[in-house]
Amino acid sequence: SQTIHQWPATLVQPVGSPLSLECTVEGTSNPNLYWYRQAAGRGLQLLFYSVGIGQISSEVPQNLSASRPQDRQFILSSKKLLLSDSGFYLCAWSSRDRGNTIYFGEGSWLTVV
Amino acid sequence: GENVEQHPSTLSVQEGDSAVIKCTYSDSASNYFPWYKQELGKGPQLIIDIRSNVGEKKDQRIAVTLNKTAKHFSLHITETQPEDSAVYFCAASPLAGGNNRLAFGKGNQVVVIP
Numbered sequence: 383s384q385t386i387h388q389w390p391a392t393l394v395q396p397v398g399s400p401l402s403l404e405c406t407v408e409g410t411s412n413p414n415l416y417w418y419r420q421a422a423g424r425g426l427q428l429l430f431y432s433v434g435i436g437q438i439s440s441e442v443p444q445n446l447s448a449s450r451p452q453d454r455q456f457i458l459s460s461k462k463l464l465l466s467d468s469g470f471y472l473c474a475w476s477s478r479d480r481g482n483t484i485y486f487g488e489g490s491w492l493t494v495v
Numbered sequence: 496g497e498n499v500e501q502h503p504s505t506l507s508v509q510e511g512d513s514a515v516i517k518c519t520y521s522d523s524a525s526n527y528f529p530w531y532k533q534e535l536g537k538g539p540q541l542i543i544d545i546r547s548n549v550g551e552k553k554d555q556r557i558a559v560t561l562n563k564t565a566k567h568f569s570l571h572i573t574e575t576q577p578e579d580s581a582v583y584f585c586a587a588s589p590l591a592g593g594n595n596r597l598a599f600g601k602g603n604q605v606v607v608i609p
Contacts, residue, residue, distance in 0.1 A: 426599045
């Protein structure tokens with residue numbers, strides 16, 4: 383069966399510090415991978431999606447970047463965090479052999495102080 | 496692009512009663528409509544989905560109905576229980592190619608009162 387892991391689960395970082403959130407998917411090949419952010423209003427905002435290694439599409443201009451160094455690994459990064467980067471970050475995956483349904487990880491709480 | 500709206504934003508129901516959440520969408524090309532349940536501090540979990548070749552789908556106490564003409568779909572929860580309290584998200588997208596970019600609604604907070 384397929385599983386998704388993201389870490390760390392909780393992170394408190396000072397303004398101006400770097401960020402690295404990691405996500406891995408197991409049990410599937412060549413998945414589409416996604417990073418979402420969920421702010422206090424509960425809505426889900428798509429930040430990045432990837433259809434393959436090294437292929438990243440950005441949905442909104444921001445202080446963050448994403449990379450996909452391996453087929454089932456997706457990394458969300460920042461060189462210098464802003465207060466406004468605080469939020470709940472969700473990694474997700476989908477694949478054709480699962481009907482393109484999107485499955486979410488457990489999320490990472492980021493607080494920038 | 497697709498625009499999905501959910502109503503109401505908050506819904507309180509007495510335990511044992513039914514809850515209904517309605518979503519509307521704008522893009523007539525959308526043909527895939529999932530519903531997610533998100534408990535506090537956790538990632539959204541898929542609870543049911545429907546594709547446009549059917550009008551209704553049921554799984555135990557939950558069901559989803561789709562009206563493609565009116566561009567709306569609804570989640571029905573019967574015999575609600577306290578563990579049904581959560582935020583529910585609807586979404587819509589066209590099922591084309593390998594890149595599924597769902598458009599999500601803003602979520603409904605459902606509170607089941609014991």
